[in-house]
Amino acid sequence: MKTHVLFSADHLSKSFAVKVLSNINFDLTAGEIHGLVGANGAGKSTFCNIIAGLTIADSGCMTLDGKTYQPRNRTQSIQAGVQMVHQELSLIHHLTVAENLFLNKLPTRCGVIQHRQLLKQAAMLLNRIGLPQIDPDCAIASLGAGQQQLVEIAMALSRQCKILILDEPTSSLNSIETQQLFEWLCELKDQGIGIIFISHRLDELSLITDRISILRDGELVYTGATDKITPSQILDQIACKNRKTQTETAFKSYCKPELALRVKNLKVNDQLQDISFHLRRGERLGVAGLMGSGRTELLNAIYGEVSSKRGSIQVLGDTMDKPFQRPHLAAQNGLGMLPEDRKESGVxxxxxxxxxxxxxxxxxxxxxxxxxxxxxxxxxxxxxxxxxxxxxxxxxxxxxxxxxxxxxxxxxxxxxxxHTQTLLLDEPTRGIDAAARLSLYTLMERFVSRGKSIIMVSSDLDELMQTCDRIIVLAEGQLTQTFDRATWKSEEIIKACFANSKTEEDPCN
Amino acid sequence: MQLKTAKHFALHHAGLLVVLGILTLIFGLGTDSFFRFQTLGVIANQIPDLTLVAVGMTFVLIIRGIDLSVGSTLALSSAALGSLLIDHDQPVLLAIIAAVLVGSLCGAANGLISVKANIPSFIVTLSMLEIARGLTKLITNSETKYIGSVIEPISNPISPISFSPAFLFAVTVVVASQFVLRRTVFGRYCIAIGTNEDAVRLSGINVVPYKVTAFVLCGVFCGIAGIFHAAKLSTADPNAAVGMELSAIAACVIGGTSLMGGRGNVSSTFLGVLIIATLQTGLATLGVSDPIKQIITGSVILIAVISDALRQRWS
Known part of the structure; x- marks a missing residue:
């Protein structure tokens, strides 16, 4: 590995109302993937925003390629070769991949876009950066979240790029897409690009990064080679306390025999087919599945956010079993929901x-x-x-x-x-730091201990296995299998996620 | 914790009051006649209709809607009033009730169509602007109807205080609406819907009745404004209040109401109305020509919005 220092920050500080960053000393070498972790509010975003010119530091200095680097705005940082990909996607949904890629430099003749030339350029670019499978002429909206993320990164790479900052790039990717992203990042690394990789997923960090820096309350508390620190030590550094290994904490079930909710033959257009399952009082039911397997659609259908659906949903002690047509009707019948996108529709x-x-x-x-x-x-x-x-x-x-x-x-x-009796949680811990995650689990446990129930969708299988009594698995809109805590194995659940067009009867129905 | 909000509220109003003060000072020093008690009366008795319409508009803007039909609705309700009084010889009370009803029906149509069919209120109320104006001309045969003294007392100043019943009513509506906006379930949900309708819906709240009510409220206020407008001029004019939607939006915007929903106050909208009216009256007293008056009014609106945007950024 080359040891040429690409970027360095020296005694960087920033306060808004309170101190957000204090005395950060950080360096990034060419051809390095540098992981950045920390609890929410630890200062990761502020730090990256300073590098990307979106925020200006109060004190301290930065160098890029040995020269002083002081971006006053995003345009200057882009010109200097610092590219940042945000967690929230910034693509324009109604335009095509090619149009998005070349939005600021569309090939035109007398103001008219040269469509064919644009497509050719886009195809060449996608090829060059290793995404030949994406059709440059299809609309962004028609791509899955994972592919959109890849296009977003491609956009950053289409400009001159020395430093690539990725803010939780894998949060919307499934495991195959993540794998593809990682291979791709390794290629970029070989080209000498320095990559700052923000993630909450410790397993990913230990897999992909060369070095790891840990931020806590605005201070850089650790920087070192990835293979010198274990995930649990990282967690200790983030939370700054000696935690017990969380997976070993005893699980206590509050599941009672009475039913809280029964879903029968639920169909939603072509997104969900014939879903049947039940939920007991005091039970935490996990819903596993890949991106696009219909997990979110299932919760939305139960909560009445999707209007065109068939089948029946029966709530505890209720004789009516037609699916709810609108969310407020579901809420009146004791359902509650935490949607996937917290900022857009949760709070x-x-x-x-x-x-x-x-x-x-x-x-x-x-x-x-x-x-x-x-x-x-x-x-x-x-x-x-x-x-x-x-x-x-x-x-x-x-x-x-x-x-x-x-x-x-x-x-x-x-x-x-x-008076909510059943809560539907869609990715409740996405983008949330480890400490807040644990306290959410505690809140969930307290909730079900009162005889109430939870259905929880999560991409994080460890999380489901840690918190749920039972896990149902969706694949391509079908319920493929149900697992009980007593007998489940993570490999089997993962396999079930990849199974398709294989329907198993819910054994309790 | 209440203090913080109260302070913010006072600060915002203080800014508007300063603007109002400066305008008064300019006109007062610039002319001999502005600093008279009558001027206050003139301004006060000129604004009841615009005040009501702007208050209604504030609610609609807060839920992230817009009502372009307010001027036409006002005209339609005053035409209904005039027609019942003059053509059909009906009692005053009945005519007044009918005028309010006409306004509320227009509002209900706007609300139900835009909310139920999920069509942008801009489009729905733009259509209503044409439809209501057309109906107005149909009812009045496109002629101005002279109503006479029956309804004049509504806008004639009461002798000792020099304010008209219409003005006092409008002020009462402002106070009551501010209370409704800040201290009732309806008001809270209007603000919440304006900031993030999806989140409100997913919190298990049926947003439809609240949104429709905002439009109906706006319609009712337009209906009452129609009566005041007719009383002020003693006529039902088929071309009454053309373009009033823009004055009403301007008053809201000067008062700091956001066109993106969720932010606004009825009391500051009222200050916005006062600023516009003072400007109009003051410029007239100065003898400024109409084109220049328009240019100045436009500039004041622009300055208000820019300073509001800057204030938002600083805080």
């Missing part, structure tokens, strides 16, 4: 903490004759915030000032003051 970022917590129960519990009872709201949310373990300064602060983990706790908390 209200521009309302305060109290208003977010009481949103679902405002009319029933916090109003008289339509007038809100704010004192009561504050009292209840005060108790709830401490029960949830949210770290906050003031109930009236806007939700967007909290970290992702704390936001998710609030999204969870709003259902605790309703």
């Amino acid at each position: 209200l970022l521009d309302l305060n903490l109290t208003q977010n917590l009481t949103i679902s129960s405002l009319k029933k519990k916090f109003s008289r004759f339509g007038i809100t009872q704010e004192a009561k709201e504050r009292r209840v949310s005060d108790d709830l915030l401490s029960e949830l373990g949210v770290s906050f300064q003031d109930q009236s602060q806007y939700l967007h000032t909290l970290s992702g983990g704390n936001q998710q706790k609030i999204a969870f908390g709003k259902w605790l003051i309703t």
Whole structure:
């Protein structure tokens, strides 16, 4: 490996209202994949934003290729060869791959786009960077999330690129796509590009990175070769406490014999076929499956977010068994939901903490004759915030000032003051740091210990195996298999995820 | 914690009040006649209709909608009033009720069609703008109807205070609407829907009735504004309030209401109305010509929006 230092940061500091980064010394060599980990709010994003010119540091200096590097904005950093791929995709959905790739330099003649030339250029680019399988003429919207992520990275590479910053690039990829991305990153590494790789997935970090830097509360607490540190040591550094190995913590089941929910022959267009399963009171049911297997669609269909569906959904003690047509009908019948995209549809970022917590129960519990009872709201949310373990300064602060983990706790908390009996959680811990993740698990456990139930979708199989009583597996819109805690093996569950067009009867039905 | 919000609220209003003060000062020093008590009365009695329409618009903008039909709805309701009073010799009370009903029906149509069929309210209310104006001309035969003294008391100043019943009613509506917006379930959900409708829906709330109600409320206020407008001019004019939707939106925007939904206050919209009215009256007193008046009004709106955007960025 070359040891040429490509980029360095020296005593970098930044404060907004509080100190976000203090005295960061960091370097990146050419042809290196440098992992960056830390809890949410540890300063990873701020650090990367400074490198990418989106934020300007208060003090400290940076060098790029031995020269002083002080980007004042994104344009300057792009010209200097620093490319950043955000977690949130920034592609234009209605345009084609080729149009997105060359958006700022479309081949034109008298202002008219030269379509054929554009396609040729795009195909050449995709070929060169190792993505020949993507059709440059298809619309971005028609690609899966994983492929969109690859196109996004391709876009960054189409410009002059010395440093590539990837912010959780694998969070929306399935394992095959992740594998493909990793192979691709290794090629880029050989070309001498320095890659900063942010991820919460420790197994990935130990697999792909050469060195790892750990941020904690704005300080760089560790930098060193990846093979010198174990994942559990990394976790210790992130959380700064000597944790017990979490997978060994005893699982306690609260599952009762009575049924909470029964889904029978649920069909949604061509996305879900003939899904039947049941949920018991006090049970945590995991839903595993690859991206696009219909996991999110299943939760949406149960919650009434999808209108065209057939089959039956029966809620505890209810005689009506038609699927809910709208979410508020599902909520009236004791269902609650935490959607996959927290910021887009899970929480209200521009309302305060109290208003977010009481949103679902405002009319029933916090109003008289339509007038809100704010004192009561504050009292209840005060108790709830401490029960949830949210770290906050003031109930009236806007939700967007909290970290992702704390936001998710609030999204969870709003259902605790309703009569909700069953919660549908769609990727509840995505993009959330390890500590907040554990406290969410605790909240879930407390919830089911009161005889309530949870259905949880997650891409992280370890997470499902750690928290669930039972796991059902979806593949290509079908329920392929059901696993019980007593007998499950992770290899078998993974195999079931890849199985298709094989239907197994739910043994309990 | 209440303090923080209250402080923010006061600060925002203080900014608008400063603008209002500066305008008053300029006009006061620039003319001999502006600093008279009558001027206050003139302005106060000129704005009840615009105030009501702008308050209704504020609710619609907060839920991330828009109502372009307010001017036509106002005209239709005053035409209904005039027609019932003059052509059909109906009692005043009945005519007033009918006028309000006409406004609420227009609002309900806007709300139900745009929310239920999920069509942008811009398009639906643009169609309503044409339809209601057409109906107005049909009812009045495209002629201005003289109504006379029956309804004039509504907008005649009451002697000791020099404010008209219409103005006092409008102020009451402003206070009540501000309360509704900030202290009721309906108001809270309007704001929440404006910031993120998907999140509200997935929180298990049926957003349809709240959104429709915002449009109906706007329609009702337009209906009442139609009565005030007719009373002010003693006529039902088929071309009344053409372009009023733009003045109403301008008042909201000057008051800091966001066209992207979720942000706005009725009280600051009222200050926006006052700023526009002061500007109009003051420029008239100065003897400024119409084209120049328009240019200045446009510039003031622009400055208000830019300073609001800057303020947002700084905070």
